[in-house]
Amino acid sequence: MQIVxxxxxxxxxxxxxxxxxxxxxxGYLVPRNVNAWxxxxxxxxxxxxxxxxxxxxxxxxxxxxxxKAFTSVERIMNDVPYGWLxxxxxxxxxxxxxxxxxxxxxxxxxxxxxxxxxxxTWLSGFTIFNLGLVLCLTGYLLPWSQLSFWATTVATDAxxxxxxxxxxxxxxxxxxxxxxxxxxxxxxxxxxMALPLVLLGLIGFHLFCVRxxxxxxxxxxxxxxxxxxxxxxxxxxHPNGIPFFPNYTMEEGAIVCFFLAALVAVAFFAPQLFIPPxxxxxxxxxxxxxxxxxxxxxxxxxxxxxxxxxxxxxxGVQVAMMTFLALLPFIDRSExxxxxxxxxxxxxxxxGILLIIAISIWGHYS
Amino acid sequence: xxxxSVPSPQRRNFLLLMLAGVGxxxxxxxxxxxxxxxxxxxxGGGSTQVKIAKEKxxxxxxxxxxxRGRPAVLLEPKPGEYVALTAVCTHLGCIxxxxxxxxxxxxxxxxxxxxxxxxxxxxxxxxxxxxxxVSLDGDQVVxx
Numbered sequence: 001m002q003i004v005x006x007x008x009x010x011x012x013x014x015x016x017x018x019x020x021x022x023x024x025x026x027g028y029l030v031p032r033n034v035n036a037w038x039x040x041x042x043x044x045x046x047x048x049x050x051x052x053x054x055x056x057x058x059x060x061x062x063x064x065x066x067x068k069a070f071t072s073v074e075r076i077m078n079d080v081p082y083g084w085l086x087x088x089x090x091x092x093x094x095x096x097x098x099x100x101x102x103x104x105x106x107x108x109x110x111x112x113x114x115x116x117x118x119x120x121t122w123l124s125g126f127t128i129f130n131l132g133l134v135l136c137l138t139g140y141l142l143p144w145s146q147l148s149f150w151a152t153t154v155a156t157d158a159x160x161x162x163x164x165x166x167x168x169x170x171x172x173x174x175x176x177x178x179x180x181x182x183x184x185x186x187x188x189x190x191x192x193m194a195l196p197l198v199l200l201g202l203i204g205f206h207l208f209c210v211r212x213x214x215x216x217x218x219x220x221x222x223x224x225x226x227x228x229x230x231x232x233x234x235x236x237x238h239p240n241g242i243p244f245f246p247n248y249t250m251e252e253g254a255i256v257c258f259f260l261a262a263l264v265a266v267a268f269f270a271p272q273l274f275i276p277p278x279x280x281x282x283x284x285x286x287x288x289x290x291x292x293x294x295x296x297x298x299x300x301x302x303x304x305x306x307x308x309x310x311x312x313x314x315x316g317v318q319v320a321m322m323t324f325l326a327l328l329p330f331i332d333r334s335e336x337x338x339x340x341x342x343x344x345x346x347x348x349x350x351x352g353i354l355l356i357i358a359i360s361i362w363g364h365y366s
Numbered sequence: 367x368x369x370x371s372v373p374s375p376q377r378r379n380f381l382l383l384m385l386a387g388v389g390x391x392x393x394x395x396x397x398x399x400x401x402x403x404x405x406x407x408x409x410g411g412g413s414t415q416v417k418i419a420k421e422k423x424x425x426x427x428x429x430x431x432x433x434r435g436r437p438a439v440l441l442e443p444k445p446g447e448y449v450a451l452t453a454v455c456t457h458l459g460c461i462x463x464x465x466x467x468x469x470x471x472x473x474x475x476x477x478x479x480x481x482x483x484x485x486x487x488x489x490x491x492x493x494x495x496x497x498x499x500v501s502l503d504g505d506q507v508v509x510x
Contacts, residue, residue, distance in 0.1 A: 057400075060404075081403055082399035082400075083403060085399055086403060
């Protein structure tokens with residue numbers, strides 16, 4: 001232990017790490033009324049780390065070639081020791097990330113934490129959410145199964161609804177008129193290199209915003225505070241708060257363990273939830289399977305396109321909704337954050353969530 | 367025992383020890399599948415016996431093939447006489463080249479030279495080329 005202390009002393013003299021660690025752990029006070037929902041950021045960081053790790057491992061055996069991709073995934077599942085485990089963790093982990101992203105976003109909305117001065121935190125978080133969905137979409141094609149092939153065909157086809165440039169846009173996404181080797185090449189490059197790099201940058205910026213501005217107080221009880229509207233930067237301090245470490249870290253650890261337990265439980269006992277039968281058949285560009293459906297988190301978008309008489313209208317509604325959500329902090333500028341004092345917002349919030357769930361269920365059974 | 371009677375540093379050390387134990391156990395549980403996943407399966411994945419048609423091996427020349435996941439070479443120095451050797455130089459692992467005119471292997475990396483039987487003739491290689499068992503099966507030469 002003496003040698004460890006000497007190494008830390010050596011680094012501390014040069015970089016002042018003890019002070020840095022103290023500032024960000026025991027000396028970093030978070031609001032006393034912080035709740036479990038605040039842990040979702042850490043849950044997401046953990047899940048993203050698992051995706052990076054398992055993704056790198058899968059890359060060692062996966063072959064991005066239309067002739068070999070499916071066989072290489074079969075090999076990972078059947079021949080490579082514990083390959084099935086890492087693939088399940090990766091595939092199920094991506095679904096878990098979407099769940100955590102949605103919960104994180106809904107909790108931030110409900111608690112009004114997106115309001116001034118946290119507009120940039122919200123915008124970067126919302127972009128991360130969308131990027132997460134694009135990562136799911138691009139990764140979905142890689143096994144080159146019937147499911148991945150046709151789900152990608154349907155998803156990329158939606159871009160065709162854009163006026164004037166629609167057809168060109170579809171071709172640009174696919175790299176060819178229909179999904180093929182070119183599509184696999186560009187989706188692979190996006191999934192394993194371009195998008196993770198952007199994601200890392202965005203996560204870094206998001207964390208910087210959270211740390212720089214300070215954690216928002218939950219808008220419940222006597223500690224509730226309105227959103228700040230001052231024109232000068234001010235770090236939100238919590239002098240009577242609890243230390244980030246060990247007090248709050250322990251609470252976060254428990255929530256992270258809960259999510260990890262759920263991930264492992266699904267991977268071991270119900271992986272078929274996310275690997276339906278069509279995912280076990282190699283892609284056949286001349287044979288569309290019946291009732292092909294996108295993943296659960298795209299069902300609302302899929303059904304919206306079908307509800308409206310024209311695809312363009314459906315796409316327009318989706319774009320309008322996403323733009324509204326992205327710009328919400330600039331639209332909702334009131335200081336009030338307590339849900340009980342925001343009846344209109346809470347009503348829209350609950351109805352909006354119920355509507356999305358209903359449309360998704362409709363999409364699943366349609 | 368009264369909780370207060372246990373000195374705080376002792377409790378802290380105990381908890382740290384427990385945490386380290388649980389952490390190590392979980393780490394080992396995660397490390398084992400990782401290690402197995404990364405370990406190459408079998409002896410390079412190649413077959414233990416390779417059959418090569420006689421017509422592929424030129425008299426006095428060499429035929430290179432894959433044997434147990436590594437490059438190997440088959441020679442026919444005299445009609446009906448076959449020699450199978452590893453093609454991996456024993457110096458630093460480069461692949462040796464067969465020089466038909468000189469009837470010897472020369473390593474392109476550092477000039478190591480081997481005879482048709484794999485013995486070191488010249489240069490830095492510390493050991494001869496490993497030889498493999500050869501038998502005949504009709505029109506085919508069986509290595510291994």
